[in-house]
Amino acid sequence: MPWYASMGLMIGLILSLMALRIPVAFAFLLANVIGVFIFMGGHFGLVQLAANASESLMNYALLPIPLFILMGELFFHTGIAERVFFVVDRLMGRVRGRLSYVAIGGGTLFSALSGSSLGNVAMMGSSMYPEMRRIGYSDTLSIGPIIATGGLAAIIPPSGLAVVLGSLASLDVGRLLLAGLVPGVLLALGYAALVWTLTIIRPQTAPDYDVPQTSGREKLRLAVVNLLPMMFIIFMVMGLIVLGIATPTEAAAFGVVAVMIVAAFFRRLSLHAVARAAESAMKISGMIFMIILASTTFSQILAMSGATRGLVGWVNGIDASLPQVLVAMALVLLLFGAFLEPVGIMLLTIPVFLPLAQSYGLDPLWMGVFILIFIELGLATPPFGMALFVMMGATEGKSILAISRAVIPYLLCTLGLVVVISAYPQIVLFLPSLAGR
Structure with a gap:
């Protein structure tokens, strides 16, 4: 069977099963079973499939996933997230468009502490959007920053998606998080x-209004009491990895302990909050592990069928330039982002994209960040990005068209970053190079 027929058969099977509303994990399992009979010799292939499945879950690199998820759930259920937004709001003072900056600043910090993109959007949408709407902020300065900043959780460590990607692609998870x-x-x-540019060009999009005056001493107290503990959590995760003191798994465990210490410091740690966080983390982790189990043979089947090797050879044969290949990859990721969840996108693209990128001499860590950025874009790309629908629930009445218009300038900003890191890859690779010394 030609390589393009093999690849088309496998991807077509998975997409068809997903179109029938079969969950991602079971769609991959069923497609893999069919692929095993076609490309790996029937019964022998099924035995190998079962062996690979058990080995895939006994991977030490997967341990940070449930720990990072638990860390984010604790951060949310103990109420620390609300405290962060309140403090950032008070520190901003009377700056025009300050609630947009609060959404960006608080959302970025929450991304670094939770790792959940859709959780970010849901929390900020329900807590911040009603106030921004009441004051009279435009959709571009209220809905846009919330959706855009929510997606940062896919990139800023500790990102659960980065851990999954690193595990699936056999990359150093710690260095990928730093990248x-x-x-x-x-x-x-x-x-x-x-936001600053928009408030300068069209100041009416962010009306000025009276806010409580906060003295310099009070701002300092708020920052020390409320934000320094957040820095402690970030240091316990990323700082220990950068210094080479802890592995990503150990750092994730330290992060969970750090969140619990901070919650206890604020007197927000309770058995009820811990139980709710643990229950939610178990559900999400179980789903992710099931998908990883189902994906173990997909890349092997593509390799056995010659699809991966054939695609790389075909691209090299047509003499496509690196920018052309990256644009093609970006379009595929955005297309998949319209109807697939992030893990499903990674399962479909990593077995093909990474060998192709390496054939062009691209660093696998850089390629991992590239994929994560476009997964983040896919979550917010109109008209089917999942973050858009989460925001629809928070706004109660806004159409998908209005939400899409609000987020487009931020998507263009993200594409600008892709151009910058493509021209200067050391932006991505600098921190991992320090950790590797």
Whole structure:
């Protein structure tokens, strides 16, 4: 069977099963069973499939996933997230468009502490949008920053998606987490610059209004009491990885303990909050592990059928330039983002994209960040991005068209970052290179 027929058969099977509303994990399992009979020799292939499935879940690199998820759930259920937004709001003072900056600043910090993109959008949408609407903020300065900043959780560590991607692609998870830090921060600064520009060009989109005056001493007290503990949590995760003191798994465990210490410090730690966080983390982790189990043979089947090797050879044969290949990859990721969840996108693209990228001499860590950025874009890309529908629930009445218009400037800002890191890949690779020394 030609390589393109093999690839078309496998991907077509999975997409067809998903179109029938079969869950991602079971769609991959069923497609893999069919692929095993076609390409791996029937019964022998099924035995190998079962062996690979058990081995895939006994992977030490997967341990950070439930720990990072638990960390984010504790951060939300103990009420620490609400405290962060309140403090950032008070520190901003009377700056025009301050609630947009609060959404960006608080959302970025929450991304670094939760790792959940859709959770970010849901929390900020329900807590911040009603106040922004009441004051008279435009959709671009209220809905846009909430959706855009929510997606940063896919890039800024500790990102659960980065751990999944690193595990599936056999990359160093710790270095991949570090690789997303600088692009994520730059993206947040880009969103802030966009808000500043919009408030200068069209000040009526962010009405001025009276806010409580806060003295310099009070601002300092708020920052020390409320934000320094957040820095402690971030240090316990990323700082220990950068310093080489802890592995990603150990750092994730330290992060859970750090959140519990901070929650106890604020007197918000309770058995009820811990139980709710643990229950939610178990459900999400179980779903992710089921998908990983179902995906174990997909890349092997593509390799056995010659699809991966054939695609790489075909691209090299047509002499496509690197920018053309990256644009093609980006379009595929955005297309899949319209109807697939992030993990499903990774399962379909990693077995093909990484060998292709390496054939062009691209660093696998850089390629991992590239994929994560476009997964983040896919969550917010009109008209089917999942973050848009989450925001629809929070706004209660806004149409998908209005929400889409509000987020488009921020999507363009994200594409600008992709151009920058493509021209200067060291932006992505600098921190991982320090950790590797």
